Amino acid sequence: MDSLTISEVAKQAGINLQTIRYYERQGLLAPSSRTEAGYRIFSSESVWRIRFIKRAQGLGFSLKEIKDLLFLRIDAHTTQADIRKRTQAKIADVEQKIRHLQAIHTSLLRMAQDCSGCGPLKNCPILESLDGKEFV
């Protein structure tokens, strides 16, 4: 009752069947065994693992980083501190992305504020900004 076919896993995890095979190729997931005919057999743990992957992706981890996390987890020498360190690196990463987007946001806002929304196009301050006449 704990042995699932690939389509059952896909359905339970809410994921495309092809994606499961893709994760297997990427080394993120493996069937616990195969039938004589070569059919993949998964345990319900695989469903958890896919959910883990999806949550971590949602938090901005790449598949490669997630794979690292999974292997860290399996490694007997890994400590909570290791996992915490990865998480803190990812926090710094996300903070960096936010700062970048905020700089973009500021520039766009300034451009839109400078523009009255009327007047001839050739005097459009937004396009002038993009032309680099006064914008860094």
Next chain:
Amino acid sequence: MDSLTISEVAKQAGINLQTIRYYERQGLLAPSSRTEAGYRIFSSESVWRIRFIKRAQGLGFSLKEIKDLLFLRIDAHTTQADIRKRTQAKIADVEQKIRHLQAIHTSLLRMAQDCSGCGPLKNCPILESLDGKEFV
């Protein structure tokens, strides 16, 4: 003196030569003419246009959106209001991305704070979060 070869444009705009041909294929840029031998001839305006593209990219516009902006600009019926509207749509887009990253940031921070950084791995609150036992 206003007619440049592709490699001169590439050098002046600080961009890869192949990228210029790529932009041409994408309809973002075109040589003003060709020599008899088929060599592209650019005007120095192309250098400005590439800078425009690079600035707009830096502000989070995709090449497709930039192409739209360029065509808007050429269209005689376009007004400042049209350009302003695009810019405001992009502002909303950037704000959305910032909100998403901030939600990620909050979750990651909470996970890291819950984790003392010591203790056995099997009790790691970060991994528990990712396992979905208490985390949305």
Next chain:
DNA sequence: GTAAGCCCTGTACCTAGGTATAGAGTCAAG
């Protein structure tokens, strides 16, 4: 025993924004 509905592998395709390579033609200097 056969048809539907699974499953397998391998390969190609997709977006986005390029970069690289192959094979051929052109141009200018010595």
Next chain:
DNA sequence: CTTGACTCTATACCTAGGTACAGGGCTTAC
């Protein structure tokens, strides 16, 4: 008149994260 630097097109390759399809093999119910 040849050599090296430049250009052309076409095609392949790259990351990231998948998705789709072709051609075949199981399995199960009728």
